[in-house]
Amino acid sequence: MADYDAIIIGSGSGGMAAATALARAGKRVVVFEQHYLIGGYSQTFELEGFRFSPGVHYVGELGEGGNLRRIYEGLGVADDLVFFELNPDGFEHVIVGDERFDIPRGIEPFRARLKQRFPSEAAGIDGYLDTVDRMARELEWATPERLRDKLWMIARMPTTLRYGLMSLSRFLDQFTQAPLLRAILSIQAGDHGLGPSRAPAVVHAGLQSYYMNGGCYPRGGAGSIPDAFARQIRAHRGEVHVRSEVVRVLVEEGRAIGVELSDGAQVRADVVVSNVDPSMLWSRLVAPRHVSSRLRRRVRHLRYSVATISLFLATSMDLRAAGLDSGNVWYNHTTDIDAPYRLGEQPEFSNIDELPGLFLNISTLKDPTMRSDGLHTAEAFALASWDAFSRWQDSDPNHRPAAYEAKKAYIREKMLDTLERIVPGLRDHIVFSSVATPLTNERYLKVTRGSIYGPENSLRNAGPFRFPIKTEIDGLFQCGSSTLAPGIHGVTRSGLAAAAAALGCPDYELLNASGQSVRIYPAEDPSSWPPELRPHTPDSPDALTG
Ligand SMILES: Cc1cc2nc3c(=O)[nH]c(=O)nc-3n(C[C@H](O)[C@H](O)[C@H](O)COP(=O)(O)OP(=O)(O)OC[C@H]3O[C@@H](n4cnc5c(N)ncnc54)[C@H](O)[C@@H]3O)c2cc1C
Missing domain, CATH: 3.50.50.60 (FAD/NAD(P)-binding domain)
Structure with missing residues (x-):
């Protein structure tokens, strides 16, 4: 039995x-x-x-x-x-070299802000966003079974069939050649793990539409x-x-x-x-x-998707005063958005002058109720291959060899070098840090090759x-x-x-539970939160009663 x-x-x-x-x-x-x-x-x-x-x-x-x-x-x-x-006026902060662009919530605000920044590219911006939107609408009806039916696809997914199977780079070619605009439109590739030259346009369009109305943090x-x-x-x-x-x-x-x-x-x-x-x-x-x-x-x-190196850190620096907020930070050293993905395929992680890209998440600005001591916690990620670390996969995870620890120290310095570009002075205010590699992902989660999104x-x-x-x-x-x-x-x-x-x-x-409701509050506006979430101040009644 x-x-x-x-x-x-x-x-x-x-x-x-x-x-x-x-x-x-x-x-x-x-x-x-x-x-x-x-x-x-x-x-x-x-x-x-x-x-x-x-x-x-x-x-x-x-x-x-x-x-x-x-x-x-x-x-x-x-x-x-x-x-x-996350901040609806910029839930994605895109930093490309010295340029910065904040992606706002909603397709129309995004369109307007792009056109304001790139007025000569207005037609291409419309073409790109409208095509992404059409593909996303077509995808709403797609199930794996329907997608196996060629006639259904031809009738219901004309835009996807025309554009979706191209690489994201080729898809962008249809609308614009402006390097910074292309970089902004492809930066969220980090959410599916393939650079623009390899990502199918349909995968990127689905992902970009999913986040078009902003994002929330638990x-x-x-x-x-x-x-x-x-x-x-x-x-x-x-x-x-x-x-x-x-x-x-x-x-x-x-x-x-x-x-x-x-x-x-x-x-x-x-x-x-x-x-x-x-x-x-x-x-x-x-x-x-x-x-x-x-x-x-x-x-x-x-083939599995990319793996990451991660820097988990805590800092005494006032990150809000340093210009950060609840939005994600996507940093790319140049407009070459493929560069971080190329690094993610290199068999070695060494001799790196500058990390080509990095993603930064500040948990304590997304959930400002997380800590009350003024410290901030953050997670930064860059791409690296499993092969660059696989020589240590059979070592005892609690006693990795000195060479592995040295590699982690190298990673920490490289990531801090890049973080310094985003938050100058951060390095001097770190109160805790820990580095994880693709081996860490494999050790704790048993994911093949430390992959972050499963199969490529x-x-x-x-x-x-x-x-x-x-x-x-x-x-x-x-x-x-x-x-x-x-x-x-x-x-x-x-x-x-x-x-x-x-x-x-x-x-x-x-889906039959009734009367339940997800509660969402703006991370940037504590005055709209219910009293039990608001930060305690020394003279608030809550603080007095502990
Ligand atoms: C760095 C990073 C950033 C990401 N950012 C986002 C984001 O912002 N938003 C978003 O939506 N997604 C994000 N993702 C992706 C998202 O986290 C994953 O797609 C999702 O969580 C995977 O869920 P899963 O159900 O596939 O299971 P997993 O999370 O992969 O869990 C599988 C579980 O199975 C367990 N397991 C494995 N083998 C065994 C075994 N033999 N016996 C018992 N248990 C076993 C593992 O320990 C693990 O707990 C991110 C992923 C990473 C790595």
Whole structure:
């Protein structure tokens, strides 16, 4: 007899959404997470009293009518979530060399600001934004099944068929040659992980539209999202176990019947949902004899998206006074937006004069309630390849060789050099810092080659070629960044879709919690927050009562 109705392998946003939907549908659910924290890339971890969220810096689709909002409300987690909206006048601060451009919320304000800055490019700006918008509208109706139907595509996706399969660079060629304008329009490539010369225009258009109405940051950091899911799972008699690594998916007569954990325990269930990446699932967890040769070949040749080097830091500097706010900072040394991605493919990370690009997130300006001691926490990311670090992959993670530690020290200095361009004087006010490499991503999350978005978002893995929710093994389903789309919205949708496929119902039937509402407050305007969120001042009644 089965121990549970459903086992979920991995507690990323995708896995937790699947578990919540199944638990709410009355299924006995258990989530097994190998790490000591839940959330995968949506986790928040603490180092020396400072909290960092490596994989969520903004999410979209949370406004009225937004799809992610609908899912959080329908799955009953919305009441546990509070978001801060990033500065609507500049939720993306683009710095290219000495030039700066702030991307505002909304397609029309963005259009107007671009035209003001590049008046001679007005026609190209209209052409680009209108085409992106048309592609995004066409994508709304696209499902992997529909995308396999050529006639449907021809009838319903004319703009995507005409432009979407081009590289982003070629797509931009249709509208403008102005280097800075092209850089601004492609800077968000960091959100899908392919530079303009390799990114399919349709992938970039989908992503750019997703963030066109701005972005929000979860109060308390990314970890508040899996925490909200875990509360809902437990409220419906489900279980979430950390330090529980799945080492095998048990398959009998072509059907998944459970999993084996690293301590040898076997746990049985009617349904298994995998939230791990395809290499982990199909090369390590499912025995080769159960996997078709076609799938094995695909996984063997699968290219993964970029990996990162990360600098987690805390500073005593007043970052608001230094000109920063809740908006993301995208820095590129020149207008060559491909340069950081080329570095991300280099087999060595050395002899670098200047980092070509860097992303900066200041959590304490996005969630100003995070700390009350005046210190700020921030996360900075640049791209680097797995190969540049793979020589140390078999070393003891708690005692890496001196050469690895020296490489981390080198990375820290390079990242601080670049951060100094954005925030002069920062280096002298660092109170804590820690560097992570692609090996760190692999160590804590078991992601192949330290990849940040799962399989590379090239045409080869796009649309109908993404990994399917329902796998070739009965009772085994997949969710997460290899399936519908990477990013919090994509993986959350995939978890819901996996639960719906397992239950044999449409996904909207699982969104049945009522009366819930995601709360969103402007990060830049504390006066509009409810009293319990406002900062305590020494003479406020709250502070007196502690
Ligand atoms: C630097 C960075 C910045 C990002 N910024 C954003 C952003 O601003 N906005 C956004 O929307 N997205 C962002 N993303 C992407 C987003 O974080 C991911 O797409 C998403 O969180 C992936 O979710 P997932 O469901 O695929 O699972 P993952 O987060 O990959 O989690 C999978 C889980 O499975 C567990 N696991 C693996 N193997 C096993 C096993 N054998 N047994 C048990 N458990 C196992 C892992 O430990 C992990 O917890 C960012 C990612 C990175 C890395």
